[in-house]
Amino acid sequence: MSPDASKPELLTNMEMAAADRLTIAAGPPGSFLMESAGAAVAREAELLAPRQGRIVIFCGPGNNGGDGFVAARLLAARGFFIALGLLGRLDALRGDAACAANAWNGDVSAIDELSLDGADLAIDALFGAGLARDLDGSAKAAVLRLNEWARASGKPILSIDVPSGIDGSSGQIRGVAVQAERTVTFFRRKPGHLLLPGRLHCGRTVIADIGIAESVLSIINPQTLANGPAIWKSHFPVPRVDGHKYSRGHALVLSGGLAHTGAARLAARGALRAGAGLVTVATPREALGVHAAALTAVMTRLCDAPDELADLLKDRRKNALVMGPGLGVGAATRDFALAALEADAKSPEARRAIVLDADALTSFEGDALCLAQAIEASGAPVVLTPHDGEFARLFGMLTSDVADAWRKREPDPEILRARLAALHSPSKLERVRAAAALSGAVVLLKGADTVVAHPGGGASIAEDLPPWLATAGSGDVLAGIIGGLLAQSMPPFEAASAAVWLHGASARQFGPGLIAEDIPENLPPVLRVLFESLMLRRA
Template structure:
């Protein structure tokens, strides 16, 4: 992993607390960090909104302290600002010092005040809130008469899981500090945050080493795509073999297209019979089609990477084939039929390299992911020993050692039949090209989403491979900037 990816690290609320503590231990006063955070909020408000009646809803903790600083700076810039305090900060705290410097209007913490505001700055509770937001706080936030700017997270949003505890407002803009949190990217949190701005408040990057993050945003800089050298040839770029089913030949063809466009040197479709092979031979001319016995293909050590599942039946025959390929020591991307065949028997997938379930397949394998998709995916990876890519609008990629990544770079119109087959092919090509499994899965999720954006609304699965070259070019350019 290219952990210049420190900038892509996602910190849980507990980890962010440790980062703050490490910075303070290193000699940066907490009051200076709070001033920088409040200044970032004020600047974001001035960039995004015109001066208007502004109400800062301030909680008693550090989140509220950030709000007091933002109120003071907006007041100095000529904005009409008032503060509504839920409760006074703890005496002697940095938040108490920030509150003492506020000399502007203080109004009741009430729905009627929020309803009169043209902008509400939600500085009530931060990302580590343990109890549901309800009652007075929920009523005031729900009554906001204008857009909401959230400090750190919208109050009520769990920064670790993206779940809403009780009530949370839907912010137009969320300003967080140093690094984003998983809850900013995971659904439904991503929708509640609106636009996300991550502000630098002066924490030295070295504090990341003290925290030891284990989750990142899936984006260029987290990986390096394999780059063929001047002496490269089709075998050195990797040979991907895809098992094709008789009933849904299109699935295997889509996986083959994804693999070829993502850099695989050779792609073979293994047909179960001559009739299916003849159908597949009517497809793309650059794909090899064979009905040769599985054992013979496995005798060729150059066939190191396999895709098993797209278009296959969810039955024991598929599992037996999977077992034979795994016993031969090959890299396997298991998808679709292979996952369905292993329902309630996830141990049958041990030895696979990457699993790519959607939520329904995941549930049949491991149980429902519940409110914490990140933790559930990590457990599944540890159980199977495979990298698990739980597909969705917030795809989660987890390795058996606990590393994880969240991909938010994907459009809603990827939700159409066949796109997952293309994704399986992309992963296989990157594995065949020499990428490690976790990085290959994370990179494939990003490339898949980027190609989807380029296709636009009305996307068909067969459109995706045609845009992958552009996505790969963009990815290479972005990763070279890091």
């Protein structure tokens, strides 16, 4: 009943509701699902409370509260002392929740009269993932009281589905939210279990099987996945015995001037450690000496202007390009990016994968349309890797005021309006999806909950990135790892998702005290375990 790699699908509130409906239509009644959910909650509660301990259950007015009533009945039968409170009137409950309440033989208190004195565990059964409004009134007071009790007593809260107050689809807080130590959810997790700030409120999340058939996934076709090998392993490049360096691709990294060379070297090292057969740093003449003195396995080529980059890119063996780290913000960098994209537009027979990061994105501030048009004209697989500030600078100006300029790319005004609006959504997932659709590129928005989305709407969410990744140069290495995987012909969405996972795994391998230079050097043990696992599966 814990999250595992075999269940990467993340279901939005609507998708989870569809899974319930499809299951009920196939036979098992809703009461069966509620009984199974309540039983799963009771099992988790037994792990958190001492034998014959006092458990206080806060029930809401819907099915989440119904799950709480079932858990109360089962826990009481196992010898626990149960106190149960209801938000709202007992006679206002409907459907399966009403049936579950009728089967409970104990007392039902008003929620604001429910005492937490002497409790060993509190169960939050107030609201599930589909909460559609901010909590207020008695509901808000109950959440605040639960959180204060947990803080003062050091005792745990177990939440059902998601902590009350968390939007399951976005991870956003609806007014206030329960701070749970553990959350039990059903069939599959929701995006809100992984996205911040929701993840910080869930504690440890466990998944319970309540009788929903796996076959419903093929009907629902969920578009959001937890990032891990399960979603990209079939595309991951495992070196072949008969392979050689040329068969593993050639990544080109564009360097900035003399005072900003480190970022390019970090990216180049990341690409090399990720498996690219060859890596070259294209450097201005003023920085050549610095690179030549610092680089060994990485080659150098001179490149001072966009036309010189275009000449380098005539060699189609250089099949992945990383540009942006330390490149500088301004017209020159913008021209370099456009020259790289134009080079692919002129050579449609062999599209080069391009990673645009950092300064290459900020150089298009307020003019994402120009970048999107160049990406479309090139036909190249492109990955954009902004952090929040770069994302806002690139896409923040895309409001309805500039809709006319985008209409040729998306003639349906309703779709266009929705995408432009989504760029300002509080949901990180929806922002990244909209940016990918508008730009025609895979977009990776960095953070502890890094989201990768492709233009077709599919997305991955990272769930286990260590906090020490927040260090100078870390993003440069990530861009390089993506470039190294792209050089080995990995598809862009899978390459970006895999790079995020490798980046985090390498940082965990090293541990606290990490600096950016440590990330590439800790990839080998991570790759060794990954290769052994993949080769075992493919054997």
